[in-house]
Amino acid sequence: MRKAPRQARSRATVDALVEAGARILGDDGWSGFTTNKVAERAGVSIGSLYQYFPDKLSLVDSIRRRHLDDCIAAMRTVRADGCPPMEVAAILVRAMIAAHSAHPGLHRVLLDEAPTSAEHRDPCSDFEVEYLSHYAGIVAASRKRRPTPADHAAAGVMSDAIDGVIHNAARRGSLGDPMMQAELVRLIGGYLAGAGEAAPVEES
Amino acid sequence: MRKAPRQARSRATVDALVEAGARILGDDGWSGFTTNKVAERAGVSIGSLYQYFPDKLSLVDSIRRRHLDDCIAAMRTVRADGCPPMEVAAILVRAMIAAHSAHPGLHRVLLDEAPTSAEHRDPCSDFEVEYLSHYAGIVAASRKRRPTPADHAAAGVMSDAIDGVIHNAARRGSLGDPMMQAELVRLIGGYLAGAGEAAPVEES
Amino acid sequence: MRKAPRQARSRATVDALVEAGARILGDDGWSGFTTNKVAERAGVSIGSLYQYFPDKLSLVDSIRRRHLDDCIAAMRTVRADGCPPMEVAAILVRAMIAAHSAHPGLHRVLLDEAPTSAEHRDPCSDFEVEYLSHYAGIVAASRKRRPTPADHAAAGVMSDAIDGVIHNAARRGSLGDPMMQAELVRLIGGYLAGAGEAAPVEES
Amino acid sequence: MRKAPRQARSRATVDALVEAGARILGDDGWSGFTTNKVAERAGVSIGSLYQYFPDKLSLVDSIRRRHLDDCIAAMRTVRADGCPPMEVAAILVRAMIAAHSAHPGLHRVLLDEAPTSAEHRDPCSDFEVEYLSHYAGIVAASRKRRPTPADHAAAGVMSDAIDGVIHNAARRGSLGDPMMQAELVRLIGGYLAGAGEAAPVEES
């Protein structure tokens, strides 16, 4: 961001811009995301947008930062110590679906489509580190030990699998489908319940 | 396509265009996919591109068709009757990774970012129907019965989970990571081995 | 028009664009009328043109509207009540030549070549209705009665005849030729002086 | 034309091209007239078109020459010596309407829209000279004397007036309207019957 908003009015302007940007990015994708549209939707002039954000990418960075903070916050509410695997899975799945329901599509666009400004060193990394640590903690807890590198690998696969199922469901508009949810819980629960040894894959 | 290529020369041109388009779409995403770039990469003039494709979307359609045909072909090579679940999972995962290795990222862009020409009735649907049928057959076979609706739901979740893991690995450039592959096999193998009853998810 | 110009600066821009467009359309015809040329002639960037006109046709619509308004205004100045036919004809012809002198050729291009945007219901119609009513009024006045359907038919033929003579003269660059003007007056004056009964034409 | 067609086959090709060109030019106007469309409509390849015509304008020249020849031929059939003015007018009007009925619109496009190749010195002139001579002859005959310069001026105005009425009727699709035809005959007949002196127009 070009300059920190000092007065309340400025902060409201910045918030409106980030909110409008998130909406447009989620609804229209990266290629439908134009600065003029964002400014109009936020109810400010295009000049004001550039008063606070030096360019388009810095606006995306702000949107991303806000969204990932929200995700981490949602994740922190998950408390699954001591529960049986299936229940842990159910809690997890419910939390993830809730986190994606506010702006379905935004997450995917931010991660997949929108480019990252070269200046800000990859801001996803910080997020992913904490995110995966959380997952790894859950895996380790359900295996009743401290997190190991193997747990981190499992956490990554688990996170990506949930991501894939939810994201495709969002694309089809079937995020609420209970059968899908039940199967996803079964997939994750079974994985958590499984022993820690991975089956080998032969080289191709 | 606007015009069927008659001479050998023009068939080569069309192939070069589709290949260049697939590469650019996979590497640069929908917003980096410009007809001029495709023509240049294919080594032909922009006029030649429009001799065969009436507009940008029809080129995307051709790319999609070719890619989905490749996916289906890869899928058909999977013969898993009578194998234990873990082995089925390993075969499946290897096939899917192979199918995505040629143009990592292309699959996602085609499904998520690139718009579909209104004229061609959704060509993904045909693909998805056959694709999921295949998956459902595998699930049912490993449960030693004919495919049921529940098997179709399981197939969808399984397919999306594999998709998510592979796609995120592709994004990070770690498609070849053996630990990831092993964990993915364990996830899918465990799911296939599990009984057919889904665990319920409480209403939120 | 896409956007109403608020500041004085932008109103000047819009005026310059319409004026430049009229000039180019009249001089170079529809196929020589390119948005880039118009913007350049108006001394503004191509972006500014599209700030006010959503597309090429809307610019043509504005040009047409302005031109037809000018024509109607010129027409309204004609006051011929109680004059002898030859004098009415002279006044009419002088007014029409004056109306076409500013942008000779523009009228024809607007009516014949330039396509009409589908959105605006044919704006020529409104114009033609008022235009012909005026003509019919003149015809009826010179016949000392209220306008009848026959007067409307006569008005149409008269209007088209004047149009044809003036337009061909404009094409040859001889709009100012006094002999042509005199003959045209004689043609129209004689027509107005003639009795109201039309001579029949045998079927071909 | 680039080269004279020697064999019968070549002549047929050239004829097909000219005919297809006339059709397209009349129907779609100058801006819809493309060489590829003409070649396709004529059933020959674009290469063959350029075998006979060095460029687009030379094709237009051929179309124009053929059309004007047809017009002159139609004009030569008019024999009105000794008839009363109204009858002469009726014959004239009928002939002109017939001449425009084959390709309505083509005449206008050739004269107004289509540019003339710089090489061929204005090919319209030759045509117009003979055309106007014919008209002047008719005017003079109805005035029972040899053609004078004043008759030429009258012929020009008369020709342009008829042109204007017919062309606007063609545009509105009302070429067959008998009331219009009758009024046009009355206009021209009255003009022919009038004395030879023109009424003066004051300078503007």
Add this chain to the structure above:
DNA sequence: GATGAATGAGTATTCATTCAT
């Protein structure tokens, strides 16, 4: 001669960004 594949300058339109008011 005939064919049609290939070319590329030109045209309409968008959008990130600047700057005078």
Add this chain to the structure above:
DNA sequence: CATGAATGAATACTCATTCAT
């Protein structure tokens, strides 16, 4: 500070024309 007018490089697509087969 806020506004919105102005800019112009970039993009999708057309069409006259050439030339290898």
